[in-house]
Amino acid sequence: MPDFPPIAEHGLIGDLQTAALVATDGTVDWFCAPRFDSPSVFGALLDAGRGGHLITRPATEAFTAKQLYLPDSAVLVTRFMTDTGVGEIVDFMPISDSTTATDRHRLVRLVRCVRGEMTFAVHIAPRFGYGRDPFRTRATDQAVLFETDKEALTVRLIREPFEEPGRSWVDSDGDVRAELQLRAGQRRGLVLEIGPAAPLTQFPLTEALRLLDETVDFWESWLSGCTYQGRWREMVHRAAITIKLMTYAPTGGLVAAPTAALPEQVGGERNWDYRYTWVRDASFSVYSLLSLGFSDEAAALGRWLRDRVFEQAEKDPTGPLQIMYRVDGSSDLIEETLPHWSGYRGSSPVRIGNGAAGQLQLDIYGEAMDSIYVGQRHGIVPGHEGWQAIRHMLDWVAANWAQPEEGIWETRGGRQDFTYGRLMCWVALDRGLRIAAEHGRPAPLDEWRRQRDAIYTEIMERGWSPARQAFRQHYDTNVLDSSLLRMPTVGFVTPHDPRWLSTLRAMESELVTDSLVYRYDPAASPDGLRGSEGTFSLCTFAYVTALAGAGELDKARVTFEKMLTYANHLGLYSEEIGLTGEQLGNFPQAFTHLSLIDAAVTLDRQLDRYPRAAARRHTVLPPSPGA
Template structure:
């Protein structure tokens, strides 16, 4: 098994797919050409036999440190071996030149070895396994001694590996590269469709310079001042890295199958576009000056949900694909034996009543920020509101995608309230057209129901049939249902602190109640802890807010990445990474600390 922990990985991104690079210098996860494509490197979910690209000094005692080159995703790993020092600079170029059509037909990873002091020899171990390690490729040498090239093909996919000579060795390819002070050596991996000719070699100097400048220019437009500035900038960069630059779809995470419970069954595929997560991500980006992304995502949304709103899904592929059927991959043993590894996500077929509310609230926020209505945007919102009205009696699986019995989850009912509230405001405040009296009536009906059935013993409850709380209730003030200092909210926070806070971090709900229909447990959900920071900040508990925020930011790895969950007992990250939900919650918590006042979304 791969011995790296989840926090040992750094992200490379070209805003279409992503690679994970370990502290040991191994690319253990890469799907090509898109984030949701089949993997060519899947050691993350098994071992080296499931695909990897290791590049590290032959000296087993060599030590490394790493960083991103400023506000970019150019990863610099510095290796020290005795008196010798060398660096590996890893990059996924954002585009391959000015020709967008040609760029879509290739994906590149460039690994540059730079000699800093003395001489160092690096070993390469390249194991290519296509289609989630189900396909052993046909590999052939096509280059020369001066310009070595390895070409691997399997089905629709082909890879060219250039820059250093590699020899076959028991179903992998190995080689060594020596580098002296002042020298550089570039190693290239290029994906291309197997029915097309191999693309020309990239100019590595241009690729590094243009990609670094692309990221720096984007980060330079981030509008933010206040505490935790570096963490906010890196989080927004990660959210951009999870956004497809061609389709506008925003993925929930870069990975699949990473466990919420080591050795357990809670291993999901998060490489898709959850409407909820994407909406919240978009709102974070709009809040920090990126209005053009709002228009792009709204266009994506229109394409994805086009047709009958009754066919609405909670998630889609990066271009709006609907078929993401869940199945298992038995050939992958899973991260630290956590099985099954699931491809696709069965939650796509669930009804989650909060999703439309999240979308409507975000579109309302975008409108308030100055994003103009398109020819079809308000018509889309009206259709979504009509769909919500038709489903108002229907219980759902809720924010946490439970696989147990549908319920009337309080958070879901509040988001229905929020959807109609924003619809009413769009008509009354923004001059748009719609059945405002009907929407107003439905909004008032939802408030009466929530106040009656969603509150028990003075606090909000998880759903109408329990007195349990869950962390989604921390979101009620965020959408304006109540103020953070509402007595019911303060009582809810007290119950959350009593029952869901362990080792100072917030868990989503008590898994032992069986509400989610799954076995095992899970770690503390990082987004929930950031929500508690915001709640504290908005109710004057500033010392507690700042202390929790500092602790949470300290859980990020050395390059600023957060996964979905954290195990405080074992001191390690859990779940898929990097997780959009965690990073967007960090951004909102930092904004709340800077503001120190309540500001509802939308």
């Protein structure tokens, strides 16, 4: 089987409309254009032989590689150390008018020898349309044009005016191979332009350096708006930049991850396409971004959510929202497989599109209404048309909350009466009642209140398991579910309610392992899929938030610090963490970074509020064997 880099051995770059992954060995092995959810140009991450890639690395096999971001930016530096010298690659995507959707995008790769001398081997092998679209290649000594019937990729050489071009040729596959022989201080590079064919001429080094300065300035300026000054500033800043990188600026939609089909279990079938905007993720984003002071981004996400609610109200006010959409708001997410691709380390099928889009997941209404409520407290108040659409949505919730559903984890084992779905329907109606009261909005308040209170009573009676002394996943099981860690966060119970503390203890005994948290036990609650999965990173951060709310600050802080050790070398997280600490699932995952932000903000606030409690000196580690 061809070698695949670990999922964690990647950095992310982007231009707020699409993104690329860069491995620590200098390979761009995932890049879709012109949007996050477009077909791939480079897809070696899912098929090393047929997916396509851009490789730039030392020609020698013996080298050490390191990666870092330029401070406060999304400019990625990959450094190489060999016996003959030190070199580096600087990768970034310039950000032009990010609010206007465009078919032209640039990926700039600057190559420099820092000390001694170094020869870089370059291999440019695009595979358009998930490797299904044939292409033609035309090359000069200054540029290359790869062209299909649908799109074009122009690669232009960056070099000093006095330097001779490197040796290059087109091979039998239409790929381009080259060598860049550099001495200390010399700089060359490549500019990849996807879109209409660009002139086959050299790209000026001065222009590349100007684009680099502008890109760094953009990110530094944007990050300066962050109001977080807490204990984990560096990690929170990196999480914020990562969230921004996964935001489609023309609409404000946030993709769950920029990748597709990375496995939750290597060799398994839990391989989903995350390049879409979930109502749930977008809703959580509003709260997290507002907590950091990013009101413009929160407002854009709020508008994206508003538009989906408007569209549903116009289309069918008696029908449910779709749980996810494309970044432009369209609803076509037909799921298919790519049988010609092997999948990451043999993990098949490789899925694009997402069949879960048509599922009924009742929790999305609570998350949407909670974000609307938080937004209006920050001055983002829905107007008349917006309130009418909200009324239609809440009328639907009031009439439909009692039906079985697929649940937050998008299981494919049939509908159930999930407690979390009921909980968030309670939140939806509760927040609607609050907004109506605070702003004098007309609404069927008596009916909403009656249904909200009925949900509360049902959860307390049927969502509670006397046998487990805990709230359970759904009414016909005693299985625990970490989604319920949000019960005190949304105000359904107080953080010190005896039932909640008993639930937290039960979760700790069954779902928590060395601070990491599973979603649920799939062996005890069949989800319609084969195989197992790792711990869910977002659930671990939610656990930190729950501990902090319950006043268990020592345990919360140690759990948070432990979780930070599972980040990759750049501070990024995929969806899951496996048994030996490896990152699994799509990468990087937005929800995890949002949960990190929430945990950091909540824990900071509690530590500041109760400094003496935080200073208590007692062990929070398990006793050693035999103690």
